[in-house]
Amino acid sequence: MNYGPASKFYDLFKSDEDVDFYRRLAVRCGGRVLELGVGTARVALELARAGVEVWGVDASQYMLNVANTKLRKENASVRKRIKFQLGDIRDFHFNEEFSLIYIPSSTLEHCVSEEDQSRCLTCVYEALQDGGLLAFDISQRKDASKSTWWIDRRELNQQEEVVRIIFSRMNQQTGVVSVDLFFERYHDGLLSERFHELGEVRIFDRGDVETLLKNRGFKVVEVYGDFNHSPPTGSDSRLIFIAEKKLE
Numbered sequence: 001m002n003y004g005p006a007s008k009f010y011d012l013f014k015s016d017e018d019v020d021f022y023r024r025l026a027v028r029c030g031g032r033v034l035e036l037g038v039g040t041a042r043v044a045l046e047l048a049r050a051g052v053e054v055w056g057v058d059a060s061q062y063m064l065n066v067a068n069t070k071l072r073k074e075n076a077s078v079r080k081r082i083k084f085q086l087g088d089i090r091d092f093h094f095n096e097e098f099s100l101i102y103i104p105s106s107t108l109e110h111c112v113s114e115e116d117q118s119r120c121l122t123c124v125y126e127a128l129q130d131g132g133l134l135a136f137d138i139s140q141r142k143d144a145s146k147s148t149w150w151i152d153r154r155e156l157n158q159q160e161e162v163v164r165i166i167f168s169r170m171n172q173q174t175g176v177v178s179v180d181l182f183f184e185r186y187h188d189g190l191l192s193e194r195f196h197e198l199g200e201v202r203i204f205d206r207g208d209v210e211t212l213l214k215n216r217g218f219k220v221v222e223v224y225g226d227f228n229h230s231p232p233t234g235s236d237s238r239l240i241f242i243a244e245k246k247l248e
């Protein structure tokens with residue numbers, strides 16, 4: 001996905017069910033943490049408000065612009081704890097190390113090829129301190145083989161609303177899901193803006209992820225079926241992994 005000008009609507013459709021999970025983990029880890037695909041800082045801001053030093057990397061200047069606008073409204077101590085950087089999660093390097101690197105909202109699925117996944121996890125490994133943690137969530141779509149669509153709407157004010165339409169379908173040969181995303185803004189029922197975004201995501205199963213992590217030097221320490229730390233049931237709509245950097 002390109003996360004272009006329609007990024008201004010991203011937070012309208014957000015769900016914050018993951019925030020408490022990542023905030024508790026970050027507070028427990030202490031020190032400096034890094035979010036990959038930080039976007040509008042939906043999660044990162046909450047961590048900084050809780051006293052955590054958070055850095056974030058994202059490839060979309062549009063998403064980072066939204067994040068910076070939100071950050072400007074925070075008090076000085078929160079602003080001091082956050083740092084955003086334009087960059088690619090498959091190719092990032094910092095001089096500093098992190099106690100935790102976390103990847104919310106299924107963002108790892110944007111690493112579609114095995115090479116992308118491997119590059120991302122190699123960077124994560126190098127950026128983590130010894131014994132540091134990697135945490136992320138992925139979606140589980142039982143019907144991923146079918147094409148599917150859904151539609152949501154949000155009111156902006158009394159006259160305006162934004163409608164989001166999503167089409168997704170899986171390529172049976174590659175197992176990659178193509179996603180078309182439309183955002184439409186209406187003023188008194190008249191279309192005033194329309195944005196189209198197109199992208200691809202990889203749907204992982206638990207075994208894929210465990211193999212990937214093992215091959216890149218991580219030990220899986222926890223797997224959950226939801227953000228309340230419930231064990232996986234086999235029919236979960238998402239999976240959450242916590243893995244530890246093993247020493248070579």
Ligand SMILES: C[S@@+](CC[C@H](N)C(=O)[O-])C[C@H]1O[C@@H](n2cnc3c(N)ncnc32)[C@H](O)[C@@H]1O
Nearest residue numbers: 003037038039042058059060088089104105110
């Ligand atoms: C689903 S959004 C998640 C945003 C935020 N983490 C959240 O949870 O609200 C995915 C984000 O990942 C970013 N992204 C996707 N692929 C990327 C890449 N290869 N490098 C850097 N950022 C990437 C997008 O620009 C977007 O902001």
